Structure formats: C-alpha cells, structure tokens
Amino acid sequence: MATEAASDIILAGIVIHIQRKEIKNLYIRLSPDDGSVMVSAPRNMKEATLRNILAGRMAWIEKRQKRYQKAIETKLQNGDDEAYWLWGKKYHLEIVTGALQSKILPVPPSRLQMHRAIAPPVEKKEKWLALWFREQLEQAIPDLAARWEKIIGVKVAVWRVKTMKTLWGSCNVRARRIWLNSELVKRPPECLEYVVVHEMVHLLEASHNRRFYAFMDRFLPDWKERRRRLNRFLNM
Ligand SMILES: [Zn+2]
Structure with missing residues (x-):
C-alpha cells in the first residue's frame, strides 16, 4: 500500500481533511459517520491549486453538509432510523x-x-404508525380511569388524547375534561398513570397548592419519582 499523507485545511470555517494519493483527479466526499469533508488529492498538486479548486466547490460542500445535518436531526427526533x-x-x-x-x-x-x-410509502407508514400509537394510548385509558375514579372519588366526563407541545396533560375542571399528551405512549406506563392521577386530582383541587400535593402524596406516594422518570426520559 502506498503511503498516504493526511493534513487538514480550513476554508470558510469548514475543516477539510486532505489525503494525498497516487491519483490524477481530486475527489470530495462527506463522511457518512460525522459529515466531515474528506478530499483525496493528487500527491503532486500544489496547495494553492488545491485551495482554489476547493474554494470553487464551497457552495456544493455547504449544501451537502446542511443536508447531512438535517438527516442527523431527523434521526435524533425518531431516536433511530426505524x-x-x-x-x-x-x-x-x-x-x-x-x-x-x-x-x-x-x-x-x-x-x-x-x-x-x-x-x-414512507408518508403512509408514518401516518399508520402515528394512528396506531394513539390507539394504544386511548386503549390504556379506560382501565386507568375506572380504577382511579374509584380511589379518588371523582368522575371524568371526557378523556382526549392530543398532540401537545408543552404539557403532559391538562384538566378543564368545569367541563371535567382531561387531555393527555399523545407522546405519553412512548413513556413507561407508570408515567402515564402519574399524569392521569395528577389531572384527576385537579377535580378535587384546581390549583397546585399544598392541598393539591397532599392529595398527590396520599394517592400516589411515589409521584415525584414518576415525574422525575417522565421528564428524564424525555431527554434520552
Ligand atoms: Zn396540574
């Protein structure tokens, strides 16, 4: 194997890894691992020439890096590809x-x-999955509701699963209507139970005051641990 010399140059704030090889043309590619820019260059090409060619390709490189970044973000949102x-x-x-x-x-x-x-097709797949996940959450509610209505001694008129950005659940006390965040289906079941109990306790006490937390301590002594798990899980 021929010896290969590697060096880095920085252009427009982007680090470019240069590998000198016994080749005639210059090749640019993005590493599939981290999106870094890898260039294979002819061994005898002058650095000034090299920089010139790369400067001419910067728009392409930046576009590729943006695309790579977007793919990574999508991956992170789903946890993994599939x-x-x-x-x-x-x-x-x-x-x-x-x-x-x-x-x-x-x-x-x-x-x-x-x-x-x-x-x-991908869009259909995502849609069917989203529906299915929502169903799983909806199907988990009746048993939980029946159990906790008996213990807490309140009656919920309407349960709804919703896409919510900032809340795990909410309770409209007057309408006795509880909304649950559709994301709860991803968390451990004891986290869903914590949110259900929290919202149901609002039917006894609307505010987050001492009375409210006394109810929580009585009905679900480990509620703080469950809340911690619910929010820690979010950051995984
Ligand atoms: Zn609350």
Missing part, C-alpha cells in the same frame, strides 16, 4: 409484506411489525 418507543421500550420497525390482513404487531422483546400487502 426505532420507536412504546411504553418505555424501544422497538425496531419491520415491514412484513404479502400480508392478507393489515395490522401493526409488537413482537417482544423489541420488534414492531407492520403487516401490509405491499410495502407502504
């Missing part, structure tokens, strides 16, 4: 085609299968 959280556990999506019946099926410990006749 990873989804359900009740505090991570699942990897598997598309099963040729299915007679369309369904989504968690296969413990970590697979989430989407059964379809043919492979779904």
Whole structure:
C-alpha cells in the first residue's frame, strides 16, 4: 500500500481533511459517520491549486453538509432510523409484506411489525404508525380511569388524547375534561398513570397548592419519582 499523507485545511470555517494519493483527479466526499469533508488529492498538486479548486466547490460542500445535518436531526427526533418507543421500550420497525390482513404487531422483546400487502410509502407508514400509537394510548385509558375514579372519588366526563407541545396533560375542571399528551405512549406506563392521577386530582383541587400535593402524596406516594422518570426520559 502506498503511503498516504493526511493534513487538514480550513476554508470558510469548514475543516477539510486532505489525503494525498497516487491519483490524477481530486475527489470530495462527506463522511457518512460525522459529515466531515474528506478530499483525496493528487500527491503532486500544489496547495494553492488545491485551495482554489476547493474554494470553487464551497457552495456544493455547504449544501451537502446542511443536508447531512438535517438527516442527523431527523434521526435524533425518531431516536433511530426505524426505532420507536412504546411504553418505555424501544422497538425496531419491520415491514412484513404479502400480508392478507393489515395490522401493526409488537413482537417482544423489541420488534414492531407492520403487516401490509405491499410495502407502504414512507408518508403512509408514518401516518399508520402515528394512528396506531394513539390507539394504544386511548386503549390504556379506560382501565386507568375506572380504577382511579374509584380511589379518588371523582368522575371524568371526557378523556382526549392530543398532540401537545408543552404539557403532559391538562384538566378543564368545569367541563371535567382531561387531555393527555399523545407522546405519553412512548413513556413507561407508570408515567402515564402519574399524569392521569395528577389531572384527576385537579377535580378535587384546581390549583397546585399544598392541598393539591397532599392529595398527590396520599394517592400516589411515589409521584415525584414518576415525574422525575417522565421528564428524564424525555431527554434520552
Ligand atoms: Zn396540574
């Protein structure tokens, strides 16, 4: 193997890794690992020439880096490419085609299968998953509600799962209506229970005052630990 000399140059604030090789032309590529710019350059090319060529390609390089950055952000939002959280556990999506019946099926410990006749387009896939996740949360509510209505001694008129940006739940005391954040389906079930109890306690005490927290301590002695877990999980 020929010896390779590596060096870095900085252009427009972007670090460019240069590798000198026995080649005729200059090649630019972005590392799939971290989006850094890698250049393979002919061994005998003068640095001034090299800088000149790269300066002419900066618009292209910046565009590529932006695209890379965007892909990384999307990945982070989903946790992984095809990873989804359900009740505090991570699942990897598997598309099963040729299915007679369309369904989504968690296969413990970590697979989430989407059964379809043919492979779904990306937008459809995301839409079906979002609907399915919402259903899982909606189906978890009746049992929790029945149990806690008995313990707390209140009656909730309406439960709704909603997309909410800043709250895990909210309670309209007068209408006895509780809204739950659709993201709760991703967290461990005990976190959902904490939010449910918190919102139901508002039917006894509307404010976050001493009386409210006394109820919380009585009904759910470990509520602080659950709240901590709920919010810590968010930062994972
Ligand atoms: Zn509250």
